[in-house]
Amino acid sequence: MIQMPSTLPPMSALTWILAMLPLIVVLVLMFQFKVSGPRAGVIAWVITLVIAYFVFKAGPQVLLAGSIKGVWTTLSVLFIIWSSMFLYNIVNETGSFKVIANTFTRLTNGNRLLQLLILGWAFPTFVQGVCGFGVPVAVATPLLIGLGFDPMLSVITALMGHSWGITFGSLGASYEALYTPSFGAWAGEWAGTGAPDAWRAPLAMWGSIFIAFGGVIVGLCILHHYRKYVPEEEKGSVIRKGLPAVLFLSIVMGLVMVGVCTWLVPNIGCFIAGAAGLGLGALVLPKMKAYKGTGEEFKPQEGTPDLSFLQAFSGYLMLFAIVLVCLLEVKGVFSNPIKQALASVKFGYNAVESVTGTGFTTPASFQSLNLTTPGVLIVVSSIVAICLYKAMGALPKGAVGRSLMNTAKQSIGSTTTVIAMTMMAVVMTESGLTTYIAYGIAAVAGSFFPFLAPFIGLLGGFVTSSGTSSNVLFAGLQFEVANALKISPFIILAEQTTASSLSNSFSPGNASLGTGVSNQSGKEGEILKVTGFYNMIQSALVGLLGILLINVLHMGL
């Protein structure tokens, strides 16, 4: 039986429901009453303060420390939103999206399904491989809109499409966050070598198997969601027509993911899988019988500038090049001196230690941002892109000023949502509410735990808008429960990291980022309603796979 830690209030159903209340309020206000994101966030923040104070005995200092950290945490997210929106507006001013759209239309024989799957799934996976934190959504959404897809479809597709690779994306940040000292010690004993690094190989294998499974589900969800946007008479055939492409991409990306993570370096699994999906998807799929063209002559869009694909795409190519040069590093294999130099330039503040009345402690820490923050790299890329487009004569007069103005208009809505939501989320975490919810789930689960484990990862991802943060928050708990139940911690942690990755499509922060870059501020609730539905199904399927492997096949130990 799992015991609630002594630093949290005693286990009770009422306390558990009260701990859940801020999340329930956000969901009900946004889904049911169509309240805007910032308003729902502020209301939920106030409710969190009240519950944390009266039920979890969090004093004013704890509540204030959480609120301050919440706003600080949003800065790097907001930096990405504003800078990627600016880059998009610069590229848009040159008319390059028409060139990109024409190229993909020609490459895919004008097949809308292929365009959606390649640009909305394989492409964000590739971007996620090197640069996470929402950048794949910020880059892929405008491209899909530029191809003429509905803005809502574009955001939801990019959100789901990038989510599955997160564990082995961002050069493995999320995967590394699964490590806890007690897990390392257990793995060392389990391997019989005592080496704390013994967790790496089996976890990379199980993690990549679950992530590949998540990839298949994501592809099917994208396909299923696309049905909403086709004429009534074509709805029935979308799955049949799209299934070969989804299976092809999920097999290619899944096999590459498992192969790279198991036998090469897990940190670059998503990058290589995304590159394979993007390359093979664009080259092989259009040649398949199901996706052959109609033979009609291709007509470029009117007003397309006289730029080649590489020239048009150079703004984003600069971003990839700069990210690779500045961030590419593989732990234990290759160390990047540029990254180290950039990381050494940091600014931040000293967060005080906060202790609740029951003893739940968040240690003092230096909260910092450094020059490897994605926003900095996107700003640098934007400046280089401006110079490049100017040199090509593609940037009209006054384009930079107009781009700045449009960026402010498009980004302010999501900015207000992200600030309010993150304040609530961090106060929940620092006051112990989030941990209490997770322990509550673990306590009632018993042998059913492999099914419920992904929902804990989902909770972490929803609250923090980050797969890495969810793993930091709950990897220890998941390991402790698996150890107590004598079941495979590798599989349980694989479920945790898969669900926390997938939940990135269902987090208010990422939804706000999506609405920001697609100029749909205020529609976060609509997006979360759709992605939340798919996320529940995804987590349940991951849980069922866990039950099958642990309870039926007794694997993973």
Add this chain to the structure above:
Amino acid sequence: MPVAVKKKLFAVLAVVCAVVASQVVFIKGGEASSVIGLAVCAAASAFLFLVC
């Protein structure tokens, strides 16, 4: 720039200023001054609530 956008920008600035003031002035003073910090943050959040 539209007035609605300007208002939202001011609201965001208000929250950021409230948080900076809380970190620099209030939180180090212990529980009592943290209450003032929370009140300042709540006022800024109320402004955010009203303009959004």
